[in-house]
Amino acid sequence: MSDSLTYAYYPGCSGTGTSMEYDMSTRAVCEKLGIRLTDIPDWSCCGSTPAHTVDHSLSSALSARNLQLVEKMDLDTAVTPCPSCLTNLKSAEHRMKKDEMREKVNKLLDNPYNGGVSTKSVLQILVEDLGLKALKESTIKPLKGLKVAAYYGCIMNRPPEVMNFDDPEHPMAMDNILKAMGATVLPYPLKVECCGASFGIPRKDVVMRLSGKLLDVADDIGVDALVTACPLCQMNLDLRQTQINSATGAKHNIPIFYYTQLMGIALGMNEKEMGMDKLCVSPRKVLDAIGKEEKK
Amino acid sequence: MGIVNITKTYDADFVKQVEKESGQDLSLCYQCGNCTAGCPYTFAYDIPVSRIMRMVQAGQKDTVLKCKSIWLCATCESCTTRCPNNIDVAHIMDVLRHMARREGYAPVPTVKKFWDSFLDSVENNGRVFEVGLLAAYVAKTGRFWTDLDLGPKVLPKGKMHFKPHEIQGKDEIKKIFKRFQEESRK
Numbered sequence: 001m002s003d004s005l006t007y008a009y010y011p012g013c014s015g016t017g018t019s020m021e022y023d024m025s026t027r028a029v030c031e032k033l034g035i036r037l038t039d040i041p042d043w044s045c046c047g048s049t050p051a052h053t054v055d056h057s058l059s060s061a062l063s064a065r066n067l068q069l070v071e072k073m074d075l076d077t078a079v080t081p082c083p084s085c086l087t088n089l090k091s092a093e094h095r096m097k098k099d100e101m102r103e104k105v106n107k108l109l110d111n112p113y114n115g116g117v118s119t120k121s122v123l124q125i126l127v128e129d130l131g132l133k134a135l136k137e138s139t140i141k142p143l144k145g146l147k148v149a150a151y152y153g154c155i156m157n158r159p160p161e162v163m164n165f166d167d168p169e170h171p172m173a174m175d176n177i178l179k180a181m182g183a184t185v186l187p188y189p190l191k192v193e194c195c196g197a198s199f200g201i202p203r204k205d206v207v208m209r210l211s212g213k214l215l216d217v218a219d220d221i222g223v224d225a226l227v228t229a230c231p232l233c234q235m236n237l238d239l240r241q242t243q244i245n246s247a248t249g250a251k252h253n254i255p256i257f258y259y260t261q262l263m264g265i266a267l268g269m270n271e272k273e274m275g276m277d278k279l280c281v282s283p284r285k286v287l288d289a290i291g292k293e294e295k296k
Numbered sequence: 297m298g299i300v301n302i303t304k305t306y307d308a309d310f311v312k313q314v315e316k317e318s319g320q321d322l323s324l325c326y327q328c329g330n331c332t333a334g335c336p337y338t339f340a341y342d343i344p345v346s347r348i349m350r351m352v353q354a355g356q357k358d359t360v361l362k363c364k365s366i367w368l369c370a371t372c373e374s375c376t377t378r379c380p381n382n383i384d385v386a387h388i389m390d391v392l393r394h395m396a397r398r399e400g401y402a403p404v405p406t407v408k409k410f411w412d413s414f415l416d417s418v419e420n421n422g423r424v425f426e427v428g429l430l431a432a433y434v435a436k437t438g439r440f441w442t443d444l445d446l447g448p449k450v451l452p453k454g455k456m457h458f459k460p461h462e463i464q465g466k467d468e469i470k471k472i473f474k475r476f477q478e479e480s481r482k
Binding site: 057065109159 | 336337339340370371374376377384386390393394397404406407409410411412414415418423424426430433442445449450453454455456461463468469471472473475476479480
C-alpha cells in the first residue's frame with residue numbers, strides 16, 4: 001500500500017445526512033486499508049437527477065465546479081461513494097470533451113474547468129486499485145455464515161461507455177468483495193433493477209412497487225440481508241420497508257447494509273464506527289450470527 | 297393509442313430539434329421494443345418508451361411533450377444500455393423534458409415540484425438541505441402528510457439536520473443558476 005492510493009473525496013450531500021453511516025464507514029474502512037481520502041474543500045452539490053432533467057449545461061456546471069476544485073488540489077482522481085454523484089461528475093467530464101459544451105458550461109462558472117479529472121466510485125478503487133487479495137489478507141473477522149445478496153442499483157455501471165467499470169448487466173465488484181471477506185453471496189437476479197429512485201416523495205406508489213419487488217425476491221432467495229452501494233437504494237429499502245409492507249401486504253424484515261459497513265465488521269472495527277445504529281431495520285440478529293456455526 | 301395522421305401533424309422542426317439537442321440519430325430506432333421491455337416504469341407510464349421513440353420520429357410534438365412518461369423516467373439507463381443500435385434513449389428522454397419545461401408542460405406536478413424544490417435548495421445553500429427540501433415540497437404541494445410516518449423512524453437516528461450546511465462558495469452556486477437563467481433567455 002503506497003502513496004499512490006490518495007484521492008480527492010466527494011462525500012455527496014446525503015453523506016452529511018440521510019446516508020451518514022455510508023460516509024462514516026467509507027472513511028473508516030479506507031483509512032484502515034491505507035487509502036487516503038482528502039475532502040474536496042468547499043465541495044458543492046452535483047445537482048443530482050433534478051439538474052439534468054432541467055438542462056445539461058446547468059447539471060454539468062454544478063459538477064464541473066467540483067472537478068475544478070480537484071484540479072486545484074493537484075490530484076487527478078476524485079472518488080465518491082454515491083452512484084448519483086458519480087454519474088453526474090462522470091457525465092460532466094464526458095460531455096465537456098466536446099468544445100461547444102465545454103464553452104457553454106464554463107460560461108456559467110466563476111472558474112473554468114479545463115478537463116482531465118477522472119472520477120471513480122469508492123467501490124471501483126477498492127477492487128481495481130487496492131485489490132481483492134489485500135482485502136482478503138486484511139480480514140480479521142470473516143463474515144462467515146452470513147448469506148447476503150449484492151444490490152448495485154441502476155446507475156453504478158450504466159451506461160457502460162460513461163461509467164466504464166464492471167459489467168452493466170451483471171456487476172460483480174461487491175459480490176467479490178463480500179466473498180473475499182468470507183460472506184456467502186447468493187446470486188441476485190435484480191442487481192441492476194431500479195428501486196424507484198427519488199420518487200419516494202413525489203410518487204410513493206412507484207417506489208412501493210419497485211422496491212417491494214426487490215425485497216420480495218431477496219426473501220424468496222433466502223438472504224439474511226441485502227447489501228447496497230447507493231444512498232437512495234438503501235433509503236428506499238430500509239427506511240421505507242415498513243411503508244412497503246403496509247402497501248403490499250408483505251412482512252419483510254430484511255436489514256439493508258452498505259457494503260462498507262460489512263467490510264468494517266470484517267476488518268475488525270466496531271459497530272458504532274460503522275454506524276450500525278443508524279439503520280432502520282435492526283441488523284442485530286444478523287450481526288450476532290456472523291462467525292457462528294451455520295444454521296442447519 | 298389512436299391512429300396518428302402524420303400528414304397533418306408531422307412537425308419536422310421538432311424532429312430536428314430533438315436530434316440536435318440529444319446528438320442522437322432518431323432514424324436508427326427500428327422499434328424492437330427492447331427499451332420498453334427493460335423499463336421498470338412502464339406500469340406507471342402513459343406512453344411506453346419505445347412508442348415515445350416512434351412518436352418522436354413521427355414528429356408528434358404535442359403528444360410527446362404533454363405525456364407523463366417523460367416526468368416519470370428516473371434515468372435508470374436500462375433503455376440506453378440495452379438498445380441494440382446504441383441510441384442513448386435516456387438522453388432523449390432528458391431532452392424531451394427540457395423541451396417540455398420550456399413549453400410549460402408539467403403533467404405530473406408532484407414530480408416537477410419535488411425537482412424544483414431540490415434545485416432551489418441547492419441554489420440557496422450550495423448543497424441540498426434535506427429537511428428544508430421536504431418542508432419546501434410540502435409547502436408547494438400542500439401534501440402535509442408526506443412521509444409523516446417516517447419521522448419517528450428517522451429523527452432519533454440523528455441523521456437529519458435542522459440547519460443547512462452552508463458552504464463558502466454559496467454565491468458561486470447562486471451565480472451558476474443566475475447565469476443559466478440569463479443564457480436560457482437569450
